Amino acid sequence: MSAWSASTGAGAGRGQTTEESDEAEPPAGARFAGPDSALAGVLQQAGSLRDAVLRLKALLDRPLASYYLILGCSLLLLGVGLMMVLSTSTAYDLDQHLAPYSTFQKQLLGAAGGLLLMWLAAKAPPKAFRACVYPLLIISILGLLMVLAFGVESYGAQRWLIVAGVQIQPSEFAKLGLVLWGADLLARKEKLGHLTDPRQLLLPLLPGTAIFCLLVMAGKDLGTTFFFVIIFLTLLWVIGTPAKLLAGMVGLMLLVLLMLIVVEPYRLGRLLGFLSAQSQANCRNCYQLIAGKDALGSGGLFGVGAGASRMKWGLVPNSESDYIFSILGEELGLVGTACVVFLYAGIAVAGLRIARRVPDTFSRLAASAITVWIICQALVNMGAVLGILPITGVPLPLISAGVSSLLATMAGLGMLMAFARSEPGAAEALAAVGPGAQQRLLRWLGLSRRRQ
Numbered sequence: 001m002s003a004w005s006a007s008t009g010a011g012a013g014r015g016q017t018t019e020e021s022d023e024a025e026p027p028a029g030a031r032f033a034g035p036d037s038a039l040a041g042v043l044q045q046a047g048s049l050r051d052a053v054l055r056l057k058a059l060l061d062r063p064l065a066s067y068y069l070i071l072g073c074s075l076l077l078l079g080v081g082l083m084m085v086l087s088t089s090t091a092y093d094l095d096q097h098l099a100p101y102s103t104f105q106k107q108l109l110g111a112a113g114g115l116l117l118m119w120l121a122a123k124a125p126p127k128a129f130r131a132c133v134y135p136l137l138i139i140s141i142l143g144l145l146m147v148l149a150f151g152v153e154s155y156g157a158q159r160w161l162i163v164a165g166v167q168i169q170p171s172e173f174a175k176l177g178l179v180l181w182g183a184d185l186l187a188r189k190e191k192l193g194h195l196t197d198p199r200q201l202l203l204p205l206l207p208g209t210a211i212f213c214l215l216v217m218a219g220k221d222l223g224t225t226f227f228f229v230i231i232f233l234t235l236l237w238v239i240g241t242p243a244k245l246l247a248g249m250v251g252l253m254l255l256v257l258l259m260l261i262v263v264e265p266y267r268l269g270r271l272l273g274f275l276s277a278q279s280q281a282n283c284r285n286c287y288q289l290i291a292g293k294d295a296l297g298s299g300g301l302f303g304v305g306a307g308a309s310r311m312k313w314g315l316v317p318n319s320e321s322d323y324i325f326s327i328l329g330e331e332l333g334l335v336g337t338a339c340v341v342f343l344y345a346g347i348a349v350a351g352l353r354i355a356r357r358v359p360d361t362f363s364r365l366a367a368s369a370i371t372v373w374i375i376c377q378a379l380v381n382m383g384a385v386l387g388i389l390p391i392t393g394v395p396l397p398l399i400s401a402g403v404s405s406l407l408a409t410m411a412g413l414g415m416l417m418a419f420a421r422s423e424p425g426a427a428e429a430l431a432a433v434g435p436g437a438q439q440r441l442l443r444w445l446g447l448s449r450r451r452q
Contacts, residue, residue: 060353062429063423063424063425063426063428063429064420064426064429065350065353066350066351066353066354066357066416066420066423067417067420067421067426069346069347069349069350070347070350070351070354070413070416070417070420071417072346073343073344073346073347073350074118074347074398074410074413076343077340077343077344077397077398077399078111078114078115078398078410080328080336080340080343080398080399081107081111081396081398081399081400081406082104082107082108082111083306084324084327084328084331084399085103085104085107085320085324085399085400085401086101086104086307087306087307087309087312087327087331088309088312088319088320088324088327088401089101089102089103089104089107089320089401090104091312091313091314091319091320092312092319092320095314103320103401106166106401106403107401107402107403107406109403110403110406110407111406113403113407114406114407114409114410114411115410117407117410117411117414118410118411118413118414118417119414120414121411121413121414121415121417121418122414122415122417122418122421123418124418125418125422126360126362126363126366126418126419126422129180129362129366129415129418130180130184130362132180133177133180133181133184134181136173136176136177136180136181137177137180137181139173139177140170140173140174140176140177140178140212141174141211141212141215143161143168143170143171143173143174144170144171144174144212144215144216144219145215146161146170147159147160147161147170147171147219148215148218148219151219152167153219155393157219157220157221157222157223157393158218158219158220158221159171159219159221159224166403167403167404168403168404169402169404169405170404171216171221171224172224172402172404172405172407172408172409173404173407173408174212174216174224174228175224175227175228175231175373175408176370176408176411176412178208178209178212178228178231178232179231179235179366179369179370179373179412180366181208182205182208182209182231182232182235182365182369183235183361183362183365183366183369184362185204185205186201186205186235186239186361186365187360187361187362187365189201190239190361191361195239195240198242198245201236201239201241201245205232205235205236206232209228209229209231209232212228213225213228213229216228217260220264221393222257222260222261222264222267222392223380223392223393223394224394225257225260226257226380226392227373227376227377227394229253229257230372230373230376231369231372231373232249232253233246233249233250233253234368234369234372234373235365235368235369236249238355238364238365238368238369239361239365271390287317288316288317288318288323288391289384289387289391291311291315291316291317291326292316292323292326292385292387293326293385293386293387294311295309295311295312295315295316295319295323295326295327295329295330296325296326296329296330296337296385296386297329298311298330299329299330299331299332299333299334299336300333300334301333301334301335302332302333302334302335302336303329303330303331303332303333303335303336304330304331304333305331306331306332307331308331309327309330309331310330311326311327311330312327312330320400320401321395321400321401321402322381322384322391322393322394322395322396322400323385324396324399324400324401325337325340325381325382325385325396325399326385328340328399329385340399341382344375344378347371347374347375347413348371348375350416350420351367351368351370351371351374351375351416352368352371354367354371354416354419354420354423355367355368355371355419357423357424358419358422358423359422359424360422363419363422366415366419367415367416367419370412370413370415370416371416373412374397374409374412374413377394377395377396377397378396378397380392380394381394381395381396381400382396397409398410
């Protein structure tokens with residue numbers, strides 16, 4: 001009896017031990033289930049990311065991708081700009097004893113006119129731009145001459161004309177005139193085979209650019225002169241100028257710009273203020289730079305809220321124009337400024353893509369010059385606010401207050417959209433889409449319902 005009980009107890013004990021061991025010890029290979037599942041999750045996420053990148057690439061490879069990218073980024077930047085002008089100009093108007101919304105009303109009217117110009121330019125063929133080259137060139141030169149004769153000087157530069165109570169800056173439209181004239185000139189020379197000789201390449205483009213620069217520099221506007229030089233060098237680079245000649249032109253332009261800075265006291269003061277901005281105790285010319293950086297950094301990650309800026313109330317000079325990016329950083333924070341930078345990056349990608357894909361030389365040159373002009377102007381403005389570039393007094397495209405800059409920029413963006421319509425496959429895509437703009441956008445995104 002005791003033996004049977006002992007054997008039964010031993011068997012029960014052995015059975016219990018077996019069950020416990022079955023529960024305690026995982027099956028073969030189960031000990032690696034945790035790391036394997038984590039690795040599988042990482043691989044799945046990587047696969048999803050790869051699929052998203054491929055879908056984005058396929059979306060951007062569509063014929064009208066550049067067209068809609070320019071349109072979308074431009075409209076979003078314009079909306080941000082109107083919001084920021086509404087916020088900053090109220091303080092400026094009250095300080096200048098003007099009506100509280102007078103600057104915003106002018107900017108809103110400029111945006112409406114700019115949208116009309118953008119739409120007309122987007123619908124026009126490139127031949128229409130070439131037909132407007134010399135009329136626009138003559139108007140630009142006459143406008144710059146009138147500035148010298150009847151212009152208004154402000155902040156050490158003579159840039160503006162007052163026409164019927166409205167400030168006009170002819171140098172902004174002269175940028176567009178130089179782009180179209182230079183692109184048309186080089187395209188004709190390439191067609192005639194005159195680009196092998198450096199003299200034929202530089203004449204009359206170099207003297208013409210020099211005339212624009214001299215007329216603007218006579219009004220002590222170094223910032224606009226710099227962008228004339230940028231447009232000139234971009235045209236030479238895209239047309240395929242030999243490296244030695246292009247390097248010589250870059251060195252010559254840098255030397256001239258440096259001489260123009262040194263000979264003018266207020267420009268030299270700005271440069272010295274930029275160089276000594278890290279030592280605030282010894283800096284007498286960098287108040288605007290320091291105040292702008294303080295405003296930009298005070299916004300934190302998400303900002304203090306739209307319209308809630310404190311620095312715009314007389315603490316940051318030119319907060320509605322040249323230094324609007326600092327107030328944007330204060331109100332919208334790092335996230336808002338990053339979104340603005342990404343929108344400019346979208347315009348840059350689309351513009352260079354257009355320049356690479358268009359079939360004719362004129363469109364390639366003009367698209368490259370317009371893209372470099374707008375993006376470089378944005379980079380120079382933001383770089384000045386961040387303190388990594390000297391203050392030049394140029395507006396932030398589509399965001400800063402200033403009707404002339406807004407109209408010229410939106411006309412240039414409309415031309416980029418027109419060039420995008422001549423990309424390979426774009427005409428077929430436009431002919432194949434439905435009649436409505438909303439339906440075209442939905443079908444381009446692949447979201448429209450197709451009838452079975």
